[in-house]
Amino acid sequence: MSVMVDRLPRVKLLLLDGHSLAYRAFFALPVENFSTSTGQHTNAVYGFTAMLINVLRDEAPTHVGVAFDVSRKTFRADEYPDYKAGRSVTPAEFSGQLPLLREVLDALRIRHVGVEGFEADDVIATLTRQAVEAGHEVVICTGDRDAFQLVSDKVTLLYPVRGVSEVWRMDPAAVTEKYLVAPERYSDLAALVGESSDNLPGVPGVGPKTAAKWLAQYGDLAGVVAHVDEIKGKVGENLRAHLDGVLRNRRLNRLVDDLELPLGVPDLERASWDREEVHRVFDGLEFRVLRDRLFQTFEVEQDEVEGGFELEGEVVHAPDLPLRFGDGAHGRRMPHGVVVVGHYRGGGGDAGAVAFAGEDGTTGYLDLTALTPAEEAVLAAWLADPDAPKVLHDAKEQLQALSCRGLELRGVRSDTALAAYLVRPDQRSFDLEDLVVRHLGRELKAETGAGDQGMLDFAADDDAAEREAMVRARAVLELSQVLATRLEETGGTELLRDLELPLVDILARMERTGIAVDEPALTALEADFGAKMRQAQEDAWEAIGRRDVNLGSPKQLQEVLFDQLGMPKTKRTKTGYTTDADALADLFVKTEHPFLEALLRHRDTSRLRVTVEGLIKSVAPDRRIHTTYIQTIAATGRLSSTDPNLQNVPIRTEEGRRIREVFVVGEGFESLMSADYSQIEMRIMAHLSGDEGLIEAFRSGEDLHRFVGARVFGVEPGDVTPAMRSKVKAMSYGLAYGLSAFGLSKQLTITTGEAQGLMDEYFARFGGVRDYLREVVAEARATGYTATMLGRRRYLPDLMSDNRQRREGAERMALNAPIQGSAADIIKLAMKGVDGALTAEGARSRILLQVHDELVVEVAPGEREAVEALVRREMGAAVEMDVPLDVSIGVGRSWHDAAH
DNA sequence: GACTGAACGTA
DNA sequence: CGTACGTTCAGTCG
Numbered sequence: 001m002s003v004m005v006d007r008l009p010r011v012k013l014l015l016l017d018g019h020s021l022a023y024r025a026f027f028a029l030p031v032e033n034f035s036t037s038t039g040q041h042t043n044a045v046y047g048f049t050a051m052l053i054n055v056l057r058d059e060a061p062t063h064v065g066v067a068f069d070v071s072r073k074t075f076r077a078d079e080y081p082d083y084k085a086g087r088s089v090t091p092a093e094f095s096g097q098l099p100l101l102r103e104v105l106d107a108l109r110i111r112h113v114g115v116e117g118f119e120a121d122d123v124i125a126t127l128t129r130q131a132v133e134a135g136h137e138v139v140i141c142t143g144d145r146d147a148f149q150l151v152s153d154k155v156t157l158l159y160p161v162r163g164v165s166e167v168w169r170m171d172p173a174a175v176t177e178k179y180l181v182a183p184e185r186y187s188d189l190a191a192l193v194g195e196s197s198d199n200l201p202g203v204p205g206v207g208p209k210t211a212a213k214w215l216a217q218y219g220d221l222a223g224v225v226a227h228v229d230e231i232k233g234k235v236g237e238n239l240r241a242h243l244d245g246v247l248r249n250r251r252l253n254r255l256v257d258d259l260e261l262p263l264g265v266p267d268l269e270r271a272s273w274d275r276e277e278v279h280r281v282f283d284g285l286e287f288r289v290l291r292d293r294l295f296q297t298f299e300v301e302q303d304e305v306e307g308g309f310e311l312e313g314e315v316v317h318a319p320d321l322p323l324r325f326g327d328g329a330h331g332r333r334m335p336h337g338v339v340v341v342g343h344y345r346g347g348g349g350d351a352g353a354v355a356f357a358g359e360d361g362t363t364g365y366l367d368l369t370a371l372t373p374a375e376e377a378v379l380a381a382w383l384a385d386p387d388a389p390k391v392l393h394d395a396k397e398q399l400q401a402l403s404c405r406g407l408e409l410r411g412v413r414s415d416t417a418l419a420a421y422l423v424r425p426d427q428r429s430f431d432l433e434d435l436v437v438r439h440l441g442r443e444l445k446a447e448t449g450a451g452d453q454g455m456l457d458f459a460a461d462d463d464a465a466e467r468e469a470m471v472r473a474r475a476v477l478e479l480s481q482v483l484a485t486r487l488e489e490t491g492g493t494e495l496l497r498d499l500e501l502p503l504v505d506i507l508a509r510m511e512r513t514g515i516a517v518d519e520p521a522l523t524a525l526e527a528d529f530g531a532k533m534r535q536a537q538e539d540a541w542e543a544i545g546r547r548d549v550n551l552g553s554p555k556q557l558q559e560v561l562f563d564q565l566g567m568p569k570t571k572r573t574k575t576g577y578t579t580d581a582d583a584l585a586d587l588f589v590k591t592e593h594p595f596l597e598a599l600l601r602h603r604d605t606s607r608l609r610v611t612v613e614g615l616i617k618s619v620a621p622d623r624r625i626h627t628t629y630i631q632t633i634a635a636t637g638r639l640s641s642t643d644p645n646l647q648n649v650p651i652r653t654e655e656g657r658r659i660r661e662v663f664v665v666g667e668g669f670e671s672l673m674s675a676d677y678s679q680i681e682m683r684i685m686a687h688l689s690g691d692e693g694l695i696e697a698f699r700s701g702e703d704l705h706r707f708v709g710a711r712v713f714g715v716e717p718g719d720v721t722p723a724m725r726s727k728v729k730a731m732s733y734g735l736a737y738g739l740s741a742f743g744l745s746k747q748l749t750i751t752t753g754e755a756q757g758l759m760d761e762y763f764a765r766f767g768g769v770r771d772y773l774r775e776v777v778a779e780a781r782a783t784g785y786t787a788t789m790l791g792r793r794r795y796l797p798d799l800m801s802d803n804r805q806r807r808e809g810a811e812r813m814a815l816n817a818p819i820q821g822s823a824a825d826i827i828k829l830a831m832k833g834v835d836g837a838l839t840a841e842g843a844r845s846r847i848l849l850q851v852h853d854e855l856v857v858e859v860a861p862g863e864r865e866a867v868e869a870l871v872r873r874e875m876g877a878a879v880e881m882d883v884p885l886d887v888s889i890g891v892g893r894s895w896h897d898a899a900h
Numbered sequence: 901g902a903c904t905g906a907a908c909g910t911a
Numbered sequence: 912c913g914t915a916c917g918t919t920c921a922g923t924c925g
Contacts, residue, residue, distance in 0.1 A: 029921045288903085553921055554906055571904070577924095580907060607908065610919065632916055638911085648910035656909080681911090737913035746912080808912085816914040820911085824915095852911040852915090 013265060014061035017120040017142035018112060019069045022048040022101055024143045024160055026094045036286045036804040045098040045285060049104055051141070051167075053294055055158060059139050066105055067123035068098070068114035075117055076252045099802060100285065107277035111268055115259050121146050125255035128155055133869030141167070145190065146253050151183035177697065180212035188221035191249035192239075201250065203242045205235045207499045221250060227720050276438050279428050280797070284806070289455065308447040309474040311467065313361030318375045321366075325382035332382065334358050335389040335413065337477030339469045342401030346618065346643065347514055347626035351401040354470035357477050365466040368405065384408040391480040392415050393432045394474070396504045396631070413780065416476050417632050418500045419483035422492035425634035425794055436475050439482050446471050461749055491791045499790065499828055500631060506835045506847065507629045507639075514624030515646070515848045515856070516666035518894075522616055525658060529609035536605055536768050540598035551602050558594070564705045608655060615659070618644045622665065629850070636817050637792045637824035639850060647851045651899070660896035669845075670861045674898035675871045675889045676854035677827070679704055681736050684789070684822045687881040688776075691768025698883035707727040710767040712758070731762055736819045773815055780814040788821035789879060790829075800810040826878045826885070827853060833874035843867060856895060864891060 025047020034043035056064070101673055105112050113123055121144050131138045132154045133671060140147055141158040146727075148170065151157050157170040168174070175183045192211040194202025200614050214231070218224045224231075225247070239246070282291040297741045316324050316331075324331035336358045342351030355365045366379060380386050383402065390409070392398055393416040399409045417430040420439070427434075436444045444465055489492045541547040544564065549556050557579045561567045568590065570583040588596040620624050625644065633640040640646040649663070650656025677683075682704060686694035697707040702717055709720040709728040730747055731739070745755035763770040781800070785793040794817045798810035831850060834857075838845055844860035845867045855875070859867050868889055875887045890900030 550921080552907095552919090555922075575905070578906080603907085607919085611909075614918075633917095637913060639917055640914065641910095642917060645910085648908090648917065650909060652909085734913060737915095739913045742912045744913090805912095812913065813915095820915060823911090854911085 001261050008352060011063055011131070011134070011136040011265070012059065012061045013063040013065070013127070013136050013138045013325060015124045015127055015138065015140045015142075016052065016064075016066045017124060017140075017144055017147070018048065018054070018066040018098075018101060019120050019141035021051060021141065022097065022159065023094065025051070026091075026097070031093065035845075036284070038809060040100075040285075040803055040805065041093045041097060042100065042285050042287070044094055045100045045104060046287065046290065048101055049287065049290060051160065052108075052110075053290070053561055055139075055141055055167075056298070061139060063136075063265060064110050064270055065109060065127060065263075065268040065587040066112040067120035067127075068112060070114040070116045070118075073117065074119055076119075080248060080252060096803075104285075106274075107281040108273045109271040111263060112357055113261060113263060115261065118259060118266040120144075120255060122256040122259055123261065125150055126259040126261055127255040127265060127268075129257040134265065136265065145195070146187070146255060148183055148186040148190075149253075149255060151186075163517070170517050179208055181215050185220060185868075187250060187253045188215055190253055191221060191246050192224075194249065195253065197704065201242075201245060203235070203246060204238045206238065210235060218300075221246075253413050265534075266609070267292065272441075275434070276427070280672050283428060284798070294445050307442050308445040309471050309478070310361070310447050311363055311470055311474065312447075313363060316356075316362055316364035318371055320364075320750075321375050321378040324362075324364075325388070326378050326869075327381075331358060331360075331362075332385070332388055334360060335391060335477065337473040337475070337480070338390045338392050338398075339473045340392075340398035340401050340409075341465070341469050342398065342404075344397050344404065345628070346811035347512060347622065347624070349401045349404045351398075351405045351407065352385070353466075353469065355466070356472045357470060357473035359477065363470040363474060364788070365470055374614070380438065384410050386410040389413045391416065391476055393476045393479075394430075395433075395501075396508050396511075396629075399504065399508050403508070403512065410500060412504070413482040414484065414496065415501060415504065416483055417478045418504075419487055419492070419496055421482065421632040421645075422495055422500065422792070423483065423486045423490055425632075425637065425792070430632050432472060432475060432479075435483075439479060439486070440475075442475075444471060444475055464572050471842055490793055491787075492793070495790060495792055499825070499832070502832050503631065503828055506831055507631070510847055510849065511626055511628060513846055513858070514620060514622065514626035515849060515895075516624045516664050517615070517619055518662045518664050519616075519619060519623060521662045522612060522619070525662060526609060526612045526616060529612060529655075533602060533605040533609050536602035540595055540602055543593070543595035543598055551599060552606065557599070561573045561587070565591075565593060565595070567593070604655070606649065608659070611650065612659060613643055616660075625663075634824075635794055635813075637788060637821040637828075638852060639824070641851075646849055657896055657899075660899070661894045663895035665893050666858060668860075669858045669863060671859045671891050671893060672895055672898045673845075673857040673859050673864070673867065673871065673889060673891045674854060674895065674900065675857065675875060675887055676851075677875065678886045678888050680821050680823045680826065680853050682732055683881065683883045683885065684819050684826075685736055685769060685772070688789070688818065688822070689768045689772030690882065691766050691772070693766045694769060695883055698886075705732065708732060708762075708766070712761045727758060728762075731758060735762075736816055738815040776818060777811050777814045786814050786817045786821075788818050790822070792796050792825060793819050794821065820889075823853060827855070827875075829878040830875040831855065833878060834871055837870045837874050838867070841866065841870065843870070856898070858866055859891065 022044040026044035029043040029047050031043050032039050034046050035041050049357040074690055102112060114120065115123055124140055124142065124147060128138050128140065129151050138155045139158060140150060140155065143160050147157055151170055151172055153172060158167040159170055160167050170756045171741055172183050175186060179186055179189060181189050189208060189211045192202055192206055214224045218227050225243065228243060231239055234739060235871050278291065323329055324735045336356045340351050341353040341355065343349045351368055353367050354364060357363045371379065382651055388411045391409050392412055395412050395415045402409050405743065420430050420435050433444045436442055467718065487496060537551060540551055541549065544560055549560055551557065558576050562569060562577060567587050570577045581603060584600055615625065620626055627641045627646045628643050630640045630642060650659050671824065683698055686698055693711060700707060705725045705728050706717050706720045709724045710717040712728055713720065713724050727748055731744060734744055741752050741756040744759065745752040748755065780796055784793045784797065787793050796810045796814050798806045799814060801807045801810065827850065831847060834855065835847060843863050843866065846858050847855055848858050849856035857867060857871060872887050872889060876885045878885065888900055889900045892898040
């Protein structure tokens with residue numbers, strides 16, 4: 001028998017009162033510090049979650065459950081209508097957070113339960129009884145003192161004090177010490193003393209001391225009642241007068257421990273949480289620190305429940321290479337996971353080793369510096385063989401590292417980062433570590449089987465890097481198989497194979513090539529902007545008669561603008577009042593204070609100076625700038641450019657445009673060519689909506705905004721004034737972003753009514769556009785995702801949110817994603833087309849940059865005409881649409897001069 | 901040193 | 912109360 005008991009797993013059950021803990025947090029944490037950028041209050045969720053994490057860490061329970069009050073109508077209120085009547089109405093800011101709290105629990109896979117007509121504590125009492133009867137240990141966390149009655153040698157209670165910053169650990173001794181009665185008598189004591197928070201009055205003049213004395217003397221409340229006539233004095237009289245109330249209190253504070261529950265203790269066993277969901281939910285709540293703490297605290301425990309990767313098969317060493325990867329060798333056509341150990345950044349890098357894992361269970365690790373020429377030749381041939389299938393994670397960087405060693409990489413059949421991105425493009429991270437957990441439910445580590453525990457410990461330290469690389473190679477291979485299924489399910493197989501993977505190679509070449517810059521001109525520009533910035537700073541200081549203000553500090557500026565100069569307050573930000581350019585311009589109109597003019601000038605020039613400074617820092621030894629394109633960042637499918645970002649080089653102002661003059665044609669080339677799609681997003685909208693009017697606009701060849709303006713304002717195209725045109729232009733573009741009448745009015749400085757009128761007029765003429773926009777959101781709501789012309793999906797679960805801000809935000813994303821995303825698809829196709837055609841025609845000209853709707857090409861001598869024709873052809877023919885894809889091209893010695 | 905929010909550049 | 916990004920700075924925290 002005792003053997004049986006020993007073998008039973010120990011159970012430690014943690015029960016939390018969701019309602020009372022969240023309510024405590026709601027009042028303890030200042031809401032100003034706990035709100036999302038969309039205005040959702042999160043203080044209650046935050047406080048509860050923080051406490052939950054702490055308790056999980058400190059108590060390490062095996063089972064967890066959370067109880068909720070379902071409504072305020074309980075059997076207690078039926079018996080005593082004034083029950084809890086003293087409490088103010090539950091604030092909407094609190095109840096609005098309860099669904100979020102449940103989302104957190106769901107993501108953490110913690111069960112929660114509530115029973116109509118009963119309180120959370122009754123649920124807790126029921127589960128506690130069940131657990132205690134089964135011989136389990138129980139920890140209860142609640143802010144409700146009624147639960148003290150449940151404390152026993154098996155049951156501990158954690159009671160939050162000082163808001164939620166601390167908990168008292170109440171075992172029987174602690175309860176007795178604090179209340180002078182044993183836990184099972186606590187409710188008797190509370191009935192006598194009363195509970196103000198529940199609006200249960202006690203006996204006047206009787207506090208815990210007196211009550212405890214009586215209970216000690218007569219055993220329990222029944223004993224006190226039996227001897228009620230023996231109690232002398234004023235308090236005795238009071239007791240007799242209030243006896244009914246005391247007995248009622250006792251009936252009400254007795255917790256119900258025999259509820260019918262939809263789940264039992266075994267259902268509360270802790271499961272590993274849904275990592276993806278945790279990221280999504282915590283991202284939404286903007287709980288960054290808390291999420292990190294969660295992962296940090298429980299990473300180890302998660303490890304325990306998940307496996308690693310086998311490295312048990314044959315190990316291939318350098319001398320084995322010809323046998324495995326030589327011509328006709330059996331490993332040649334076998335898919336392998338590959339990991340290149342190396343680095344690449346800003347045009348330079350190196351590769352030190354290659355690890356691989358084959359489908360037959362073999363692994364290998366090859367130190368590239370230790371290979372004989374013959375061995376290296378075999379490896380190089382295998383790596384470069386387009387028919388030798390390989391799978392990598394984030395192939396571009398590794399491909400770059402290899403290329404720095406003169407090695408080519410072909411035959412990449414999947415890239416697990418790209419595949420995961422296509423499956424769910426808005427993820428925080430596509431690190432291999434995360435994907436392995438997310439899609440395989442395992443950790444990125446070597447498997448240590450039951451028989452060979454400690455094997456890893458025996459391995460020497462310098463083997464650790466090798467083993468890690470091989471584990472990664474194995475993980476990539478396995479991951480790619482799972483992701484292939486996910487991709488098939490979400491229709492992304494072709495996108496990966498035919499679009500994103502071919503793009504990897506093109507982007508890698510663009511990065512390695514870089515774009516030439518005129519360094520002396522760049523330096524001169526920095527000096528010029530620097531001088532103008534200092535002049536503006538002097539003027540600004542002069543205007544306010546002090547020099548101790550950092551013009552780059554919004555905080556100090558607020559002090560000057562609103563305190564010293566007493567200007568009217570601007571729009572609120574999280575931390576004060578905005579000092580952004582719009583607001584400053586607004587203040588200038590109102591006050592005409594010279595400080596504002598100088599300040600704005602300082603903003604502009606210092607920003608330009610900083611931009612130039614950043615560019616100077618990133619010029620490589622070859623006097624070119626090598627950006628890095630990231631293919632897995634933008635949820636819509638766009639690329640992003642970083643280190644430096646060459647997709648946000650100024651163009652709108654004349655001063656800013658000067659920066660584009662320093663991006664020049666490189667030595668041995670003839671000119672730079674800039675080719676961009678005109679109004680591609682509007683054309684996509686015309687195509688997708690099928691709106692006859694808009695399609696006609698593009699087919700007519702008339703200026704788009706003039707054409708639309710003529711329809712909207714009911715005039716001849718020739719009579720569209722510049723003001724009419726700019727209004728229509730703003731509206732056309734705004735539509736693709738989900739612009740509201742309010743937003744339009746704000747932008748055009750007209751009344752909301754006028755803006756609404758404008759929109760009505762627009763939709764009356766272009767009804768197909770309105771129908772399309774409505775349809776796109778409706779479909780996304782039905783399917784859960786939007787899709788681009790090539791089927792690139794974006795999932796938007798927030799379309800179903802009962803939080804209005806989040807829902808409406810998701811609706812705007814749903815409007816925009818197919819349009820922006822289709823444009824991204826199109827230019828990616830165009831890049832493939834242009835790159836392929838340049839190669840096919842044997843041209844030396846090459847693509848240097850992509851800026852969302854623009855390609856910058858470096859034109860080799862004598863190729864200008866051919867390349868222009870080729871680019872126009874390939875960009876224009878990227879997809880077949882109901883409207884033409886108009887490409888506009890310019891050529892010059894600099895990026896600025898190539899503008900058109 | 902790591903992180904956040906404000907501000908601002910692009911499509 | 913208009914989408915999608917990346918970078919910089921000041922300010923704050925540990």
